[in-house]
Amino acid sequence: NMQKKSDLVLYNNYPYNPGGNFIKRILWHYINALVFKTSLFPFYWIKNFLLRLFGAKLGNMVEVKPGVNIKYPWNLTIGDEVWIGENVWIDNLVMVTIGSNICISQGVILLTGSHNYKIPSFDLITGTIVLEDGVWLGAMSIVNKGITVSSHAILSAGSVATKDLEAYAIYQGNPAVKVRDREINLA
Template sequence: MTADPRERSLRGFTGAGYDKGRGIAVQAAWFAALNLLFVKWWFPARWRPALLRAFGAAVGQRVLIRHRVRVQWPWKLEVGDDVWIGEDSWLINLEPITIGSDVCVSQGAMLCTGSHQRRSPTFEFDNGPIRLEPGSWVAARAVVLRGVTVGEGAVVGAGAVAHQDVKAGAVLTTGGTS
């Protein structure tokens, strides 16, 4: 569809093609666990991977997840070994997010698998998975958008926005890729 965005009608939004992956009872249980336990400073960091696993995530060994980290759907998350996820990070995984081993997702980073078709008059979803290859780093307040792979050893620098793949070993800054 190639409608004029000025003729947008959000009332007609259907969400067609998006599958949350679990029923409403599991979704509600996760939101309760997320907001009452997982994000809290007093909830032990060593228990966070276990809680994600209990809701269907595949989480490796020696994974450190700090407080105030938000995960939309654990059952759409795969995390390798020796991963660090910093405070205030947000994993909006309407589609799968795969995080390889030895990856650092720093404070306030956002991984967002969701988007919308800007030319659709009803603003339908345009989602895609995210993959962080082993040894990559998503620095503080950086954003990785839907459909992006951050290559092995690559860096999405502080405040940068990765809207397309970042090649292995590359460094993306707010000024571009080097």
């Protein structure tokens, strides 16, 4: 029985293009390492200024905590009143859209890329991520490529979103499944 095997020498990410020119990508690599991925610059306004400078679209009151890794700011849109916790990884090979009033807890990973494991060359595949208003991503959760997390949905700590999440629902597990509706009580 002859098994087919992966052959990474054949890898080709065409037609993928990360955007920005080579110099811009190199500059961002170092700014990301020196300002975002460390705790040396705790000031939100500096981070927001740099994100905008490199093409991100940001609303008001965006708080980017220490240790955050953002692949390409030009593929990032963030609304108003957004908290991005420590050690979040936004691996935005393609567009990530984050609405308003969102909490992205510590260690969350937003993955817009993967690989086609069904072919020997293991080619890159990508898909956008959309977080609609009011979403809460629990600590250490993962949102995979091509996923929309609908308005006010919750992805519980450590859970993995492999399909779209319904509005006002709470999801848990790997793969994440709906466990109940989200109710918001007015005081």
